[in-house]
Amino acid sequence: MPATINVRPDGVGVITMDSPPVNSLGTELVTSFKQEFPKLVSDPKVKAIVVTGKGNMFCGGAEITEFAIMVAMGPEKMKENNPVAALSEMMDMIDASPKTVVAALNGPALGGGGEVSLACHYRVASAKSSVGFPEVKLGLLPGAQGTQRLPRVAPLPTAMSMILQGNPLNAQAAKKNGIVDLVASKDLIEEAAEWALSHPPAPISKREVHKTNRFMVAAGGLEQGLNTAVNAAPLMIAPRSIIKCFEAACSGKPFRDGLKVEQEEFTKLVFSVESAALRHLFLSERLAQKVPGVDEKPLPLNKIGILGAGLMGGGIAMCFIQKGIPVVLKDAKQEWLDGGVKKIDSLWAGRLKKGKLSKDKYNQYHSLLKPTLDFADFKDVDMVIEAVPEIMDLKKQCFLDIEKNTKPDCLICTNTSGLNIDDIAAVLKDPSRVMGTHFFSPANVMQLLENVRTSKSSIKTLSTGMQMAKIISKKAVMVGNCDGFVGNRMLAPYAGEAKMVGEEGATIEQIDKACTKFGMAMGPMALGDLVGLELFWKQRQAAGDMKKQTKTYYGPYELTDWLCEKGRFGLKTPDPSIKANGRGVFIHQGRDKYVDPEVVAKMEEIRKTKGITARAVSDEEIVERLFFTMINEGFKILEEGYVARSSDIDIVYIYGYGFPPSKGGPMFFAENYVGFQKILERLKVYGAQAKERFTKNPHYLPIDYFEPSKLLEACAQKQGTKVFPGQTLIDVVLKDFRKNNSAPGPFSKL
Ligand SMILES: C[C@H](O)CC(=O)SCCNC(=O)CCNC(=O)[C@H](O)C(C)(C)COP(=O)(O)OP(=O)(O)OC[C@H]1O[C@@H](n2cnc3c(N)ncnc32)[C@H](O)[C@@H]1OP(=O)(O)O
Numbered sequence: 199m200p201a202t203i204n205v206r207p208d209g210v211g212v213i214t215m216d217s218p219p220v221n222s223l224g225t226e227l228v229t230s231f232k233q234e235f236p237k238l239v240s241d242p243k244v245k246a247i248v249v250t251g252k253g254n255m256f257c258g259g260a261e262i263t264e265f266a267i268m269v270a271m272g273p274e275k276m277k278e279n280n281p282v283a284a285l286s287e288m289m290d291m292i293d294a295s296p297k298t299v300v301a302a303l304n305g306p307a308l309g310g311g312g313e314v315s316l317a318c319h320y321r322v323a324s325a326k327s328s329v330g331f332p333e334v335k336l337g338l339l340p341g342a343q344g345t346q347r348l349p350r351v352a353p354l355p356t357a358m359s360m361i362l363q364g365n366p367l368n369a370q371a372a373k374k375n376g377i378v379d380l381v382a383s384k385d386l387i388e389e390a391a392e393w394a395l396s397h398p399p400a401p402i403s404k405r406e407v408h409k410t411n412r413f414m415v416a417a418g419g420l421e422q423g424l425n426t427a428v429n430a431a432p433l434m435i436a437p438r439s440i441i442k443c444f445e446a447a448c449s450g451k452p453f454r455d456g457l458k459v460e461q462e463e464f465t466k467l468v469f470s471v472e473s474a475a476l477r478h479l480f481l482s483e484r485l486a487q488k489v490p491g492v493d494e495k496p497l498p499l500n501k502i503g504i505l506g507a508g509l510m511g512g513g514i515a516m517c518f519i520q521k522g523i524p525v526v527l528k529d530a531k532q533e534w535l536d537g538g539v540k541k542i543d544s545l546w547a548g549r550l551k552k553g554k555l556s557k558d559k560y561n562q563y564h565s566l567l568k569p570t571l572d573f574a575d576f577k578d579v580d581m582v583i584e585a586v587p588e589i590m591d592l593k594k595q596c597f598l599d600i601e602k603n604t605k606p607d608c609l610i611c612t613n614t615s616g617l618n619i620d621d622i623a624a625v626l627k628d629p630s631r632v633m634g635t636h637f638f639s640p641a642n643v644m645q646l647l648e649n650v651r652t653s654k655s656s657i658k659t660l661s662t663g664m665q666m667a668k669i670i671s672k673k674a675v676m677v678g679n680c681d682g683f684v685g686n687r688m689l690a691p692y693a694g695e696a697k698m699v700g701e702e703g704a705t706i707e708q709i710d711k712a713c714t715k716f717g718m719a720m721g722p723m724a725l726g727d728l729v730g731l732e733l734f735w736k737q738r739q740a741a742g743d744m745k746k747q748t749k750t751y752y753g754p755y756e757l758t759d760w761l762c763e764k765g766r767f768g769l770k771t772p773d774p775s776i777k778a779n780g781r782g783v784f785i786h787q788g789r790d791k792y793v794d795p796e797v798v799a800k801m802e803e804i805r806k807t808k809g810i811t812a813r814a815v816s817d818e819e820i821v822e823r824l825f826f827t828m829i830n831e832g833f834k835i836l837e838e839g840y841v842a843r844s845s846d847i848d849i850v851y852i853y854g855y856g857f858p859p860s861k862g863g864p865m866f867f868a869e870n871y872v873g874f875q876k877i878l879e880r881l882k883v884y885g886a887q888a889k890e891r892f893t894k895n896p897h898y899l900p901i902d903y904f905e906p907s908k909l910l911e912a913c914a915q916k917q918g919t920k921v922f923p924g925q926t927l928i929d930v931v932l933k934d935f936r937k938n939n940s941a942p943g944p945f946s947k948l
Pocket of ligand 1: 219220258260261306308310311332333336339340341342344426480484805
């Protein structure tokens with residue numbers, strides 16, 4: 199039974215929520231709770247009741263997978279079978295108990311779990327427990343009475359921060375804010391039982407909202423909270439609904455009337471595409487950890503070697519050290535090593551100065567870092583991550599040196615973002631030890647890790663790579679070894695079209711603004727300046743033929759070449775003569791930036807050379823051309839088998855490229871916001887325009903990124919087909935597609 203009861207000798211009935219892994223309030227648990235709880239109420243031997251959770255978790259909230267089922271039923275059917283209404287009834291049942299009910303918080307009480315605790319008359323918490331309402335992160339609000347109960351116990355600013363931002367409170371803070379009555383010092387259940395026996399029933403629903411909270415609402419306190427929330431996430435609709443619920447709670451309305459508002463707002467949110475997107479991300483993030491076929495026990499990772507003490511190598515070293523894992527950091531020259539260590543130290547010292555890092559931790563971090571020039575220091579490491587410059591021969595030589603100096607089972611990983619990892623690995627006796635670990639810059643900050651599977655990587659290697667990401671708290675996605683992997687491969691057409699619409703007449707400001715208005719953390723032009731404009735330029739130089747670019751034509755390169763030839767790579771290249779801390783497309787001064795007038799003049803010159811007359815380009819066209827080509831590339835990656843499922847692409851884009859979470863990632867956006875048919879149709883239109891440009895103007899090369907993916911075409915044919923709640927149509931179509939087509943990627947037959 200997911201809810202179990204037992205009666206203690208002192209007459210306290212204990213009901214335990216037991217639904218692993220997090221005691222989420224699925225239909226089964228709620229039904230079982232509603233059957234068992236009345237037994238305690240009616241049992242004459244029971245004097246008081248304690249509600250608790252099994253294991254380390256009180257309760258992780260409503261069962262998130264059931265929301266998709268609710269939505270699939272539609273609002274009408276939902277009236278008959280509504281799991282959240284059932285949850286609310288469970289709250290009423292607890293609240294109305296004639297016997298005192300105490301929540302014994304044995305661990306986190308989140309969302310619906312927090313609401314169960316507030317339905318109880320009192321809360322006794324273990325020191326390691328917490329209370330939180332993270333629903334807003336799923337585009338929702340506490341829909342099982344939480345919005346009406348919390349402002350009846352906590353000060354409004356606390357309640358707002360908890361529900362609008364989803365910030366949990368630890369037991370001590372919850373006690374300070376009136377949410378928890380006692381933090382247990384010895385035995386949680388004993389102390390909760392004692393509290394229950396010595397206090398009368400006191401349902402929160404009967405309490406008046408504190409007059410300070412009422413006064414704050416009357417004085418406009420809610421608007422401030424709303425503004426902060428809306429500024430932080432302008433595309434989200436949940437904050438407005440949450441504010442309506444607070445208004446209802448704090449305006450003197452009876453509890454039941456407030457619940458009606460909460461119910462209405464919750465229903466609106468649960469049916470919204472924003473909430474669907476955020477729920478998709480929650481589940482996708484966890485699904486990405488389950489890589490098909492990668493199921494061996496990982497190797498232990500007790501010590502790590504990093505080769506290359508540059509910006510990436512240093513950032514990667516920090517990730518391990520901050521988790522207590524010793525790192526041997528090697529470079530080829532003392533000055534490079536010193537520079538790397540200095541940079542790392544400056545980051546830790548900065549945190550020390552701001553009080554964000556203790557002196558002890560700072561010292562501990564340094565004790566875990568061993569800088570060296572000697573490969574022999576890699577003799578006992580379990581994994582080496584190579585982060586040297588992107589030069590194939592250099593990487594191959596490094597791999598041979600690593601092989602000579604490490605244990606035979608030590609993993610050898612490369613942080614390359616552009617080179618073929620199979621080619622690098624081919625120099626080794628045992629290429630099965632190799633995989634790609636593509637970190638994003640700055641590596642100690644960015645959450646994404648693209649783990650790259652080569653054609654020879656062993657399952658043990660891949661399992662260890664996924665485990666490594668968990669240890670250092672990265673969101674890892676396993677991808678295949680294709681050009682640019684997932685993220686940069688999809689970025690190429692996006693960046694290419696950004697340059698193309700610029701040549702056609704859109705201004706640099708307009709291009710970036712259209713993308714930030716779409717929700718991107720920054721526009722493509724600003725992104726280029728941030729990551730460094732020279733990357734692609736150097737790749738093309740290395741490939742030997744500047745005109746041909748690397749393998750395919752990703753839009754015009756004249757402007758970037760001109761900037762790179764002048765040494766203006768973006769944020770990393772200051773220009774003291776104009777007081778710029780970075781110069782690329784933009785002149786960066788402090789935190790401000792403006793488009794370099796010389797860039798505008800150069801763009802006009804390029805247009806003149808190519809015989810182009812600038813035209814007005816609409817924001818809509820910019821968005822379609824940049825994002826639809828990016829999405830098309832995502833479909834091609836799926837059809838070629840370089841990624842397991844569409845949601846993995848979404849995770850890459852959310853955590854690595856600043857794609858707006860409320861749009862769920864590019865593939866979710868394609869399926870749920872735009873529709874495959876429209877994308878296909880627009881790709882054809884823009885593709886025809888690109889073809890005409892190429893045929894008429896000798897300055898252009900043919901573009902193949904408008905060529906529609908076969909998988910996209912197959913999805914467009916099936917558009918509108920119903921799939922099981924929680925599934926995506928892309929993945930359903932993909933399954934058939936993979937059955938009937940062969941493809942080069944490692945996931946093509948999985
Ligand atoms: C009506 C109500 O007001 C509405 C709600 O309650 S909405 C739900 C609100 N609750 C939440 O948002 C909490 C979501 N969960 C979490 O934040 C974290 O999972 C946690 C802090 C509870 C545990 O974190 P952690 O120990 O790192 O484990 P984590 O990997 O995240 O989760 C373990 C498993 O439980 C699942 N899970 C966690 N919370 C869940 C939930 N509320 N519903 C369904 N599944 C859940 C995860 O998907 C994962 O499944 P998997 O093993 O198949 O991958």
